[in-house]
Amino acid sequence: MNAHVELRPGAYADSVTLLLVSRVVQGVDGVAAAQVAMATPLNVEVLTEMGFTVPPDATPNDLVVAIRLADGGSLADALAGVDRALRDANRRTTDAAVVAPHRTTATALRELDDGLVLVSVPGASALVEAMDALDAGRDVMIFSDNVPLDQELALKRTAADRGLLVMGPDCGTAVVDGLGLGFANTVRPGPVGIVAASGTGCQQLLALLDRAGVGVTSALGVGGRDLSTDVRGSSTREALRRLDTDPAVELIVVVSKPPAPDVADGIRAYAATLGTPVEFALLGAGQPDLTAATETVLTRLGREVPQWPVSGRVEPATTGRFLRGLFVGGTLCDEAMLVAAETLGPVRSNIPLLPELALGPDLTAAAHTMVDFGDDALTAGRAHPMIDPTLRLEHLARAAGDDDTAVVLLDLVLGHGAEPDPAALLAPAIVDIRQPVVIAVVGTEADPQGLDRQVQALVEAGAEVHLSNAGATRRAIELMEGVR
Amino acid sequence: MSAVPTGVVNVGADLFADAVEAQATSVTRVDWRPPMPRTEADLAAVAADPLRRDANNRALAAMLGVTAQLVDVVPAAEALGLAPGQFLHAGPPITWDRASGPLRGALMGGAALEGLVDDPEDAAALFESGNGVSLEPCHHHATVGPMAGVVTSSMWMFVLEDPATGRRTHCSLNEGLGKVLRYGAYSPDVLVRLRWMRDVLGPLLQRAVRTVRDGAGPVDVTGIVTQMLQMGDEAHNRNRAGTLMLLRDLSPAMVTSGLDAADVAESLRFIGGNDHFFLNLAMPACKLALDAARDIDGSTMVVAMARNGTDFGIQVAGTGDEWFTGPAQVADGLYLGDYGPDDANPDIGDSAITETAGIGGFAMATAPAIVRLVGGSVPDALATTRRMHEITLGENPRWTVPVLEFQGVPSGIDVTRVCRTGILPQINTGMAGRVAGVGQVGAGLVNPPAEIFPMALARLAERARARA
Numbered sequence: 001m002n003a004h005v006e007l008r009p010g011a012y013a014d015s016v017t018l019l020l021v022s023r024v025v026q027g028v029d030g031v032a033a034a035q036v037a038m039a040t041p042l043n044v045e046v047l048t049e050m051g052f053t054v055p056p057d058a059t060p061n062d063l064v065v066a067i068r069l070a071d072g073g074s075l076a077d078a079l080a081g082v083d084r085a086l087r088d089a090n091r092r093t094t095d096a097a098v099v100a101p102h103r104t105t106a107t108a109l110r111e112l113d114d115g116l117v118l119v120s121v122p123g124a125s126a127l128v129e130a131m132d133a134l135d136a137g138r139d140v141m142i143f144s145d146n147v148p149l150d151q152e153l154a155l156k157r158t159a160a161d162r163g164l165l166v167m168g169p170d171c172g173t174a175v176v177d178g179l180g181l182g183f184a185n186t187v188r189p190g191p192v193g194i195v196a197a198s199g200t201g202c203q204q205l206l207a208l209l210d211r212a213g214v215g216v217t218s219a220l221g222v223g224g225r226d227l228s229t230d231v232r233g234s235s236t237r238e239a240l241r242r243l244d245t246d247p248a249v250e251l252i253v254v255v256s257k258p259p260a261p262d263v264a265d266g267i268r269a270y271a272a273t274l275g276t277p278v279e280f281a282l283l284g285a286g287q288p289d290l291t292a293a294t295e296t297v298l299t300r301l302g303r304e305v306p307q308w309p310v311s312g313r314v315e316p317a318t319t320g321r322f323l324r325g326l327f328v329g330g331t332l333c334d335e336a337m338l339v340a341a342e343t344l345g346p347v348r349s350n351i352p353l354l355p356e357l358a359l360g361p362d363l364t365a366a367a368h369t370m371v372d373f374g375d376d377a378l379t380a381g382r383a384h385p386m387i388d389p390t391l392r393l394e395h396l397a398r399a400a401g402d403d404d405t406a407v408v409l410l411d412l413v414l415g416h417g418a419e420p421d422p423a424a425l426l427a428p429a430i431v432d433i434r435q436p437v438v439i440a441v442v443g444t445e446a447d448p449q450g451l452d453r454q455v456q457a458l459v460e461a462g463a464e465v466h467l468s469n470a471g472a473t474r475r476a477i478e479l480m481e482g483v484r
Numbered sequence: 485m486s487a488v489p490t491g492v493v494n495v496g497a498d499l500f501a502d503a504v505e506a507q508a509t510s511v512t513r514v515d516w517r518p519p520m521p522r523t524e525a526d527l528a529a530v531a532a533d534p535l536r537r538d539a540n541n542r543a544l545a546a547m548l549g550v551t552a553q554l555v556d557v558v559p560a561a562e563a564l565g566l567a568p569g570q571f572l573h574a575g576p577p578i579t580w581d582r583a584s585g586p587l588r589g590a591l592m593g594g595a596a597l598e599g600l601v602d603d604p605e606d607a608a609a610l611f612e613s614g615n616g617v618s619l620e621p622c623h624h625h626a627t628v629g630p631m632a633g634v635v636t637s638s639m640w641m642f643v644l645e646d647p648a649t650g651r652r653t654h655c656s657l658n659e660g661l662g663k664v665l666r667y668g669a670y671s672p673d674v675l676v677r678l679r680w681m682r683d684v685l686g687p688l689l690q691r692a693v694r695t696v697r698d699g700a701g702p703v704d705v706t707g708i709v710t711q712m713l714q715m716g717d718e719a720h721n722r723n724r725a726g727t728l729m730l731l732r733d734l735s736p737a738m739v740t741s742g743l744d745a746a747d748v749a750e751s752l753r754f755i756g757g758n759d760h761f762f763l764n765l766a767m768p769a770c771k772l773a774l775d776a777a778r779d780i781d782g783s784t785m786v787v788a789m790a791r792n793g794t795d796f797g798i799q800v801a802g803t804g805d806e807w808f809t810g811p812a813q814v815a816d817g818l819y820l821g822d823y824g825p826d827d828a829n830p831d832i833g834d835s836a837i838t839e840t841a842g843i844g845g846f847a848m849a850t851a852p853a854i855v856r857l858v859g860g861s862v863p864d865a866l867a868t869t870r871r872m873h874e875i876t877l878g879e880n881p882r883w884t885v886p887v888l889e890f891q892g893v894p895s896g897i898d899v900t901r902v903c904r905t906g907i908l909p910q911i912n913t914g915m916a917g918r919v920a921g922v923g924q925v926g927a928g929l930v931n932p933p934a935e936i937f938p939m940a941l942a943r944l945a946e947r948a949r950a951r952a
Contacts, residue, residue, distance in 0.1 A: 019818035019926075020856050035821060042662040046821040089856070100867065101515040103874045103905040108493045108512045118504070120496025121516050124524040128904065129495045129516070131531040138493075143500065154532035179509055181492070182500060387499065416503035448506065 002032075002069035004078075005052050007039065011063040013086065018063075021085040028081035030073025035066045036082060105132035118181055119168075120144055123376075126169055127151040134158050134166075141221065142168030143182050145376045149230055152223065156234040165238045170376070171221035172199025172384075173415075175206070182221070183386055185415040186446035190215020191301060193243035193276070195236055197226045197256035200329025200374075201283070201290055203413055203442050204469055205255055207451075208294040210444040211467060212306050217248045224330070227259030233267045240267075244274040252276050253297055257334055258284035285353075289335055289470035308468040312459035314436035316479045320406030323347075323476055324399040325370030326392050328385040332411045332440065332469045333372040339473040344368050344480075351375055363395060366404060371395065386418045393429050400433040406483045407436050409476040411469060414443025414454060423454040427461035436479050437463040440472035523903045523938050526945035530900055533948035535782025543777040543785040543801045544877045544896040547841070549648070550776045552769035553702035556643035557690040559682075563654050564625050566637040568598045569616045574633025574834040575792025576807040577621055580611040584793030586668025586829050589920030590632030591619070593670030597678050598636045604670040623788055623799075626775070627654040628767045628834035630760075631666035631916055632793065639678075640686030644705060644768045651775065653768040657681055657689070660758040662924055667916040668829070669923035684747045685754065692737035703733045705769040708762070709843065710882050713893070718851035719766040720835055720844030721912040721927060726762030731755055767834065770841035777801045777896075784944055785877060786897040789840045789909065789932060793832035793916070796932045800899055800940050802947065808940040810933030815915050817857045817928015827925045829918040836911045836932075842880050842895035845910035845929065846872040850885040850893075854912060857928050868910050869894065875901040875909065899944065902937040 013021070018037050025034040033050060037043040039058035047054050052066040067078045102108035105117055109132065117133035119126050123146030133140035134155065142155075147169035159166045167174050167181075173196065174181040178189055183199060185206045192214060196202030202219050209216060220243065222235035236254065243249045252274075254267065259282055271278035279300060281293030288296065295305045323340060327333035330351060337347045348365045351372045352358045363371050372378075373385040373392045385392050399405050408430075412422055419425065430437045439458055443451045455465045466472035494501035495514035504511045519527055530536060560566045571591055573583075583591070588608070595607035600617070611617055622629045629635055641654040659677060663669040696703060708729045715725035731752070738748050755761045774787045783801035790797055797807040812830035819827070838844035848855060849869035852862040869885060872894040879892030897909055908931040915926040 014853055017853075017856055019820070023818060033822065045662065050821055099870065101513060103515050103517070103907065104901060105493055105495050105514055106901070107874050108495070108514045112491050112493060112512055115491035115493065117493045117495065118500055120494075120500055122518075125516075125519060125527070127528045128519075128531045128900070129514075133493070135537050143496065148528075151528055151532065158532075158534070179492075179507055180503065184503075383497075387497075416506065417500055 002073065003052055004067045004069070004075055005054060006065050007055060007058055008063040008065065009061065012038065012061065013063070013089065017089045021082070021089050024085035024088070025067070025078065025081050028078055030070050031067060031078050031081070032070040032073070033068040034078070035064070037064055038062070039064045105129045106135065109133070109136040109138065116140060116176065118143065123147040123169065127155055130155055130166065131158065134162060134164055137162065137164065139165040140167065141171055141174050141181050142166065142223070143171060144168070145170040146380055149225065152225060152231060156231060160234055160238065165220065165242065166235050167221040168223040170225070171223050173202045173219065174221040175216060175219040177218055180416045183413060183415050183417040184219070185210070185444045186448070187444060188215035189217055189248070191248070191250035192216045192297065193246060193249035193252045194219035195239040195243065195252065195254045196221050197224055197236065197259070198331035200413055200442065201255045201257070201331035201335070203329070203415060204290045204332065205253065205281070205294055207442045207444055207467060208291060208308070209297070211309065212298050212303060214298065214301065214303055217246060218243060224257065227256050227263050227267065229260040229263060233263050236267055237270055240271060240274060240278065244276045249276055251297060251301055252278045253281055253293070254278060255281045255290070256283065257331060258282065283331065283334055283338060285338060289339055291468040291470040308466065308471055310464065310466050310471070311455050312464045314438065314462070314464040314479065316481065317406040317436055317483045320404050320435060320483060322404050323368045323407050323409060323480060324405045325409040326396055326399065327370065327372050327411045328374050328392065329411050329413055329442070330372045330374050332442070333370050335469055336409060336473040337370050339470050340368065340370070340477060343477045350377065364398070386413055389419065389422065389425050393425070396429055400435065405435050407438065407476045407479045408433060409473060410437065410439045412439055412441045412454065412458070414441065414447040414449045414451060416448060418449070421449060423457035427457045430458070430463055431461040438472050438476045438479070439463045439465050440469040441465050441467065442469065517906070519904045520906055520934065520938055523941060526938070526941045527900055527903060529945040529948050530784060530941060533782055533951070535951070536784060539780050539782035539802060540785055540877050540896070540898070543780045543783040546776040547773045547896060548880055548882070550646050550773040551704065551706040552644040552772045553647055554642060554693055554705050554765060555645040555697055555702050557640055557686060557693045558643060559637065559686070560635050560639050560641050561637040563641045563643055564627065566635065568600060568637050569618060570637065571617060571619050572622045572625055572627060572629065572633065572635035573619055573792060574622060574629045574631065574832060575790040576795050576797030576809050578792045578794055579619065580614070582794050584829050584832065585918050585920040585922070586832055586916035587632045587634070587793045589668030589670050590634040590665050592920065593665045593674055593678070594634045594636040596670065596675055598638060621790070622834055623790055626652060628771045628837050629656060629666070630658070630763060630767065630835045631833040631914060632668055633834050634665065638682055640682065640689065642765055642768060644765070644772050646772055646776070651772065653772040653775065655764040655768040657685060658758060658761045658764040661760065664923060667914070667923040668920050670921055685751050688738055688741055688743050688748065688751050689734070691741045691743065692734045695737040695741070696734060703730065705765050706882065709766055709769060712762070713843065713847055713850050713883050714886055716851055716853060718844055718847040718854065718912065720763065720838040721854050721857070721914070722759070722851045723762040723766065724759045726766065727755065727759055730762050730765065763835065766843070767837050770837045770843070773841055774837065779804060782948070784899045786840055786899060789836040789911070790834045791831045791836065793829055796831060796936065798932065798936055798940060800944065803940060803943050806943065808936040808943070810936045813930050813933060815913050815926070815928035815930040817915060817926050819926035820924060823917070823925035827917055827922070828915045831913060831930045832916055833913065835913065839909055839911050840897060842876065842893035843883060845912040847883070847885060847893045848910065848912070849888050857912065871907055872910060874905055875907050899937055899940045903941050906934070908932055908934060
């Protein structure tokens, strides 16, 4: 029998190390069985059952090396394997433990005494992360869309109980004391505070005010549904309350898509109780557009209303019948439809002003159309078009190839979070379009992309570029006069 | 408004974190990943439950507020009112027909110990018939048992008490390693040892524990756990320092007990030679703490994890006494002698109560020696404890880990965070042989079956919706 048993007095290793060593030695070529262990009574029993004879004078302080060789196995190789395994078992690992990042908002917040939370996980998981923020006493901005209404209500109820602010869900833009969150433009500090139920509507205001030389202290988003009959302006009230207590804010502007009338009345009544004057820019039929609202703000502040810039010039349409608007900004799309409907009549859309104007899933119709590519239905499982322009570019090519298309109206939104050079992606797509292309570029010169550089690239590609979205829309309508 | 935010936690798209950093503001990025499949709606319902936050705060505080004192050692008949035919076992409820080899072996040995049969082999028929015998979980009797966890009426039990409330928990005396009843062995030497424990060790410990209790005051079990965590024990698979500290506290009273000197010497040798002797005090101390958190409506904190060798079960503070069970897993580890994975029984024992309370596998960082159970490294041990902080509600200010700058151990497993992160509790465990009578075959690391956490979550969500 090729059994070898040796005692190594005074050689100690803990039992776990020795189990590991035994396992390694069992894997050495030519070894049929092996056990390396301290000679405790239990181990001696185990070794005996394995068929080894342990010397009777072994004590628990002795290391036993027991090896049974297979036919042709070499004892020297096996013992070398034992020594190697014992040495390796005590080898120090030099690579330091990398501290893994936190997996939940709650655990990440443990290390931060202050600061807010920005949530952009898929909508089905947004409440859970946002609730972590509220549980830790922090404000939260929820960029995520596709958050169920009852979950929005639960979050806002909780926040209201605790005096916290929920910006969102579906909040694209916020500026909190100068810090831009989500898709935010870089603006100077100043006397205006904004409460926005609309991300790109807020960005239009930021861009126009910046052009007029007026700064913004904070722009607090509240989510597109905040002024609905369900949510009833819960976050709008908290945002108003906060801006009212900020001594830097001289005038508050509330920007929203058309709110529920009774909710708007309630907010107006609340605003009347504040010490800071509140101006309402509520989009809707017969209401001032965002540019007109901005002009009112400037006038109330005693500032001069500038000429809103236009770069490039396109010729009027000569073919086609319809205006095609392709937007990344939902509020910009809304505003363009409201402006266009006054002159052109019904506009079909995936976010229609009236339900009967809804577009089918192919997003096309033999009519004036305006599509919001940032709508929830088009971003489920896909990045927002300000990040991933693919879908809009596809539809742009389709619109340009449609003989019915008379004029193409686009928006381009700059700021933090948006594409680093969106004009570079859009310009090649418009350069060959034979129809006139009008683009509203919403941004500031201090934005990471640089407003001028973006405008220049689009003008060079043949487009006419406006800073005012309402202005761009009116110009597009004017270009259609010859074909209507 | 407050001043400019000093920091932002970003969960979701990295580009928003990049944009904040570009504005010279620090960002903590959460490594968010989708939760366990089909848990989104239940997670939202539970997160939105108005009771949850306060309920979890109360549950954690209740657990952390308990201290355990060793106040007595008495037979189970006296402590729990067990009759000779009543058997307690580890884990969630189970019947003989579904019992695994080691549980059957331990029950057979227990039946012989109680004199219900002369030969343990005859006990199988007894349990099959069910005549005059009953099986119940230890957990249903303020008790925990390691491995098979079989408790019979004549076994001596440690009695731990919470001095603030007088609540008590119990655990049998540890038999040592290898061929022992709790690993399913029932050979004559196993029964000889159990009878010696019944006739010699138990009475001696009773006398010593009562002398200490009535003199300097009861042994502070929670305090010993505090110290052993600083001495390389994690109090589940390594109890060396704890055992020696217990011996330090009890040995003077054992020596002066007036009992036969040879018996005292044998008992001291037995305890000192059994590195796991203290496990049977750490476990009931953990149960005493966790029981304080039971029945708190809205709380998502796990109050028990236990295995019977067939099923792994958890109980949750906000769902009463309901067990959520799934198949127990086989540990990944190292084997004694010639044993291999085919010889190992699935996970068994109430000892996962230690992990439930934040020690054992959760305190791996403080016991780097045993990370080699899975061929791991010291950095693995640190990473394991850090990872467990991601699924727990807080830290234990008493039980700390020196190498992690004395950070408290991760405490209060949150069902929702397990479902959110997919991180399963890490348990250190011994492995019993699959076949009744074999005993221990190895030791290693194991996790609960993942599906029991979404099951518990679904019940929590159902209760939250019913309240809404």
